[in-house]
Amino acid sequence: MKNRPFFLLSFLMLVTASACNTLYNIKTIDIEIVEPSSMSISTEFRxxxxxxxxxxxxxxxxxxxxxxxxxxxxxxxxxxxxxxxxxxxxxxxxxxxxxxxxxxxxxxxxxxxxxxxxxxxxxxxxxxxxxxxxxxxxxxxxxxxxxxxxxxxxxxxxxxxxxxxxxxxxxxxxxxxxxxxxxxxxxxxxxxxxxxxxxxxxxxxxxxxxxxxxxxxxxxxxxxxxxxxxxxxxxxxxxxxxxxxxxxxxxxxxxxxxxxxxxxxxxxxxxxxxxxxxxxxxxWVEVQRMYYNSGHVELQQADELVENGQWLEAAKLWRKQTKNENENIVAKCMFNLGLACEMEGDLEAALAWVVKSYHVFGQKNELHAQNSMEYIRLLSTRQADMKILERQFGE
Structure with a gap:
């Protein structure tokens, strides 16, 4: 078995690569959000x-x-x-x-x-x-x-x-x-x-x-x-x-x-x-959002909850896994918590979770960095839109 050390090294590299690639495991979901009008009619005209x-x-x-x-x-x-x-x-x-x-x-x-x-x-x-x-x-x-x-x-x-x-x-x-x-x-x-x-x-x-x-x-x-x-x-x-x-x-x-x-x-x-x-x-407009899925038992349960619209229950499982030793799982769950907060209307908390998710790897994981930065941009736009909507609804 002269090639055994080489075989073990190859096996370890394969396992490591597979672990990194779990951040490729994503799902998308269609949600509805409110967008402001581009022409504002004063609130006195109702x-x-x-x-x-x-x-x-x-x-x-x-x-x-x-x-x-x-x-x-x-x-x-x-x-x-x-x-x-x-x-x-x-x-x-x-x-x-x-x-x-x-x-x-x-x-x-x-x-x-x-x-x-x-x-x-x-x-x-x-x-x-x-x-x-x-x-x-x-x-x-x-x-x-x-x-x-x-x-x-x-x-x-x-x-x-x-x-x-x-x-x-x-x-x-x-x-x-x-x-x-x-x-x-x-x-x-x-x-x-x-x-x-x-x-x-x-x-x-x-x-x-x-x-x-x-x-x-x-x-x-x-x-x-x-x-x-x-x-x-x-x-x-x-x-x-x-x-x-x-x-x-x-x-x-x-x-x-x-x-x-x-x-x-x-x-x-x-x-x-x-x-x-x-x-x-x-x-109201329909937009698409992504979130991470995983073979992890509790995260699979979270997927089922998301499919049933049970965001708060799914968020409890994701929050629990933010203490996991596996950084991939931590990054995924923090990102997903951002989506859960957006679904509950808390854009500030959503932005905070996605920023935390980004900093787990920073630019060391290009794909996750790109996903995070894109979601941060979308959430920032929604925050600005909400301020416009408040004026348009006279709140």
Whole structure:
């Protein structure tokens, strides 16, 4: 047995390597967390009125054109009008599902099918080169200017309209009397008005790269009115593109793998509406978290508890093992305790446990260091988000 010492040494090295590699044993779990909205609405506005006020309700010579595999076409149906209602209804549904506002009141829609919007406001004094005579635009006037400019360049009706609406110099598409009436009849603090919706679309095929692509770009404008102080708070224009990309060896194949044109337009309206709703209100999102598992008897029991959502019971087992002589087990359990604390809403304790877990090995174990630093980053982001959420919920 001349090779016995070599065999024992190899065996010991294999055991050691296996022990180090236990930090590769991970599981993932999906959890739900609350994220703040990117656009903050003041806490004084909790009763919201919302109105479909789309001035682009009749066929538009710009938005009724589309491209189909290199060929320019003009549609006969007014798909924008259908898509705009899908967009509006899905926006309301998504906002309601987050239960952020106290009330959300839907008003009767305005019909602009025969009404042309006219901006007669003279902005010359506000852009005069003579600084001594130049006037300063108020925030309301700036919103009217932005709204009027967007609508003038986007609304290009196919047919001449017989009626007209002259934009108000302070409130745009509304009059002070209309806004006051909404306030009095609904008790709303704020009005959200969908002033414009238009969809541009096209389908394309790249023969060289062998892929098919369909894109829908939704153009929207929303107006926000403070009904408490009777102010035009914001005219917000947004462009959102939704696309589908599929492998295709020919143009004929491309037509079968891409969604039908109308389906794409209507689905894109749903997606854009839901995405925009989530920029306005705090919302629940599903995220993924990792934790360590192990062949250790008690840690296997902890895995079963986690699968049943019994985080406090699992945490008791992990905490007990933080005194284990095996550093791998200690690092794992400390990391897992961080996740247990996050699940219980204690982000500060979660961060402390993950930092402790990192310091068991520091940079000596690259994989664990990377896992720990990534989780520390996520927890730090969540801590910052919680401070924003407290302001958004008025706590």
């Amino acid at each position: 009763n919201i009125a919302i109105q479909y006020n789309n001035v682009n309700s009749s066929p538009n010579s710009y938005f009724n054109r589309y491209e189909e595999f290199g060929e320019n076409k003009t549609e006969v149906e007014n798909s924008d009008s259908i898509a705009s209602h899908i967009y509006f209804e899905n926006f309301i549904a998504k906002v309601n599902s987050q239960a952020f506002f106290d009330t959300l009141i839907t008003l009767d829609e305005h019909d602009y099918s025969t009404v042309a919007v006219i901006d007669t406001i003279d902005y010359t004094p506000y852009f005069s080169e003579d600084s001594t005579s130049r006037k300063v635009l108020s925030p309301d006037q700036i919103n009217v200017l932005n709204s009027g400019y967007f609508l003038k360049n986007s609304v290009k009706p196919v047919r001449t309209k017989n009626d007209s609406l002259i934009m108000h110099p302070q409130f745009g598409l509304y009059t002070p009397e209309q806004l006051q009436n909404i306030r009095n009849t609904t008790g709303a603090d704020m009005l959200l008005s969908l002033d414009f919706f238009g969809a541009l679309d096209g389908s394309y095929f790249d023969r060289r790269l062998e892929y098919a692509n369909e894109q829908v770009t939704n153009w929207t404008q929303w107006s926000f009115y403070d009904l408490i102080n009777m102010k035009y708070v914001l005219a917000y224009s947004k462009i959102d593109t939704v696309g589908w990309m599929e492998y295709a060896i020919s143009q004929n194949k491309a037509t079968t793998v891409l969604p039908p044109r109308n389906d794409a337009i209507y689905n894109a309206a749903e997606i854009s509406a839901e995405n925009y709703a989530l920029t306005l209100v705090p919302h």
